Amino acid sequence: MIEFKNVTKRYGSKTAVEDASFYVKEGEFFVLIGPSGSGKTTTLKMINRLIPLTEGYIYFKDKPVSDYEVHEMRWDIGYVLQQIALFPHMTIKENIAQVPQMKKWKEADIDQRTAELMTMVGLDPDTYKDRKPAELSGGQQQRVGVIRALAADPPVILMDEPFSALDPITRESLQDDLTALQQEIKKTIVFVTHDIKEAMKLGDRICLFNEGRIEQIGTPEEFLTAPKNDFVQEFIGYQREENETIGEFIRADSAEAEEAVYPLVEESTKIEDAFKVFAEHEAVAVRTAKGNKLLSRRDVFKHLSDKRGDSA
Template sequence: MIEFRKVRKVFEDGTEAIKGIDLVIPEGQLTALIGPSGCGKTTTMKMINKLIVPTDGTIYIDGEEIASKNEVELRRNIGYVIQRIGLLPHMTIEENIALIPKLKGWKKEKYEPRVDELMELVGLEPDVYRKRYPLELSGGQQQRVGVIRALAAEPPIILMDEPFSALDPISREQLQDELKALQQKIHKTIVFVTHDMDEALKIADQIAVMKDGVIEQYGSPNELLARPSNEFVRTFIGEHRMNGASPLFVKDVMSAFAAPSETNNMPAISSSASISMAAKELLNSKAEFLQVEENGETVGYVTKEDILQVVADKEGAPHAG
């Protein structure tokens, strides 16, 4: 758990970026910090790993005050993913991912299997990509490596600073889906800075909406959609999202019918994947249904009919005439 108590940040030019915030970030959940440019969301995140030091107030990690902690040791136990990926171009993908484990003194027989395991988690075949260099990968593939590099040394906390904002829309949506599916397996404490409300609603367990260095509202996506605390939050969320246009995921529409007898070769999809991803998978696989999985176990099924029903519901009642 990460806790901010009456934390302020005043920069040398006199700008009060953070105005005495109190915030508790739950362990094992993904918390999004969102707000307009200059609201203090990135400053708040960077104070967690002491890239920025608070002017006043206290920050705790698992009950321990971080002010007295060694910066290098603190950062080696906190994964960090940035917008511009930050891979070292002269190092292979394998070397980039193994960088922090090596700095922490891991032996080769420990970090090499870890590299392969993480690459497989995000769909990068180790035998194909391990020895390649960053510039030989697409932007989406590079960002996948950036994410798993932050996970390589098994840190309990991951900081993500607008990691998908520079990607094309398709790659961005795929990585959002993959992050949600990955989080279901690893249960890390993730602090995710974004300016995109749809992204926050889709991936976050908790959302802190910020404005001018203050947290205007903090709660689950459903709480924000149902009960925005003031006009700023309502406007920032957008009326169209509060009027039933919030994102839908596979778990929202899956069926729990009895499985057909032969399911071994049926494609599977995470319960946190988007409806559009499920539709693409159904089309690509030409399957009649997908098995829905959570934590490696089948929890239900999504069919073509389920997807069509979502489309029909979004379109509303048929027009007369």
């Protein structure tokens, strides 16, 4: 879907991104992460040509991005900013309708799409569509920002630290909402964050930058079990214990598995072996032999990252 081949971006004598190569698969949630100034946001903005590259090639749907008409390409790439950036003088419906109107959709189709998207993120259309952004909370405004990027049904969504300005409770709620939404819409999402907990929770794969260079690309499991160097280990900030088991993450309030469709694991199963079970069965969750408790892949990452935060 999106491919970088030896991409470099320079500003005069300063190199912001150096020789970056990676491929984002269709339907993948791909996270760009790194310290401030590491090149992650520059990389994101080169995808839709908000920033021009200096060397190399970027391909979108097997075609160099430079071959597209800029405005037409951007219609096919939704964009969600850290600053919510809704038009304050427009209603919520008018904000959502911007790109569909540019693409000359029929008004009835815009109405249907607006109602569908608002319902997806828990905003009743009849209640909210005619309100102005100032009448919504920060979390509600950011939900509108997300679905505005989805309005014209683009295959790709770029998200530049969309939740970083929100309070922790709202931020976690929106992360959960985005996870559920992605399971339904299955878009290709490239997501920038500086928060490793957020990256572990959301990403199918993670690309870690440092001073413009890629240090490691891999699944959350690979970052936890096989960090490539000291920088990666330090950035993750979590030292996995040798005999850590799945049973350590089962809580009294963990949900019970209603159906026997999830792979069965013993509570004594080591974390790295549980990761293998998730991968082999392409499972989003496992159930424990003792107590029939349900433990999702993302639950494991959340608990691991919480432990990382406790030890930081």
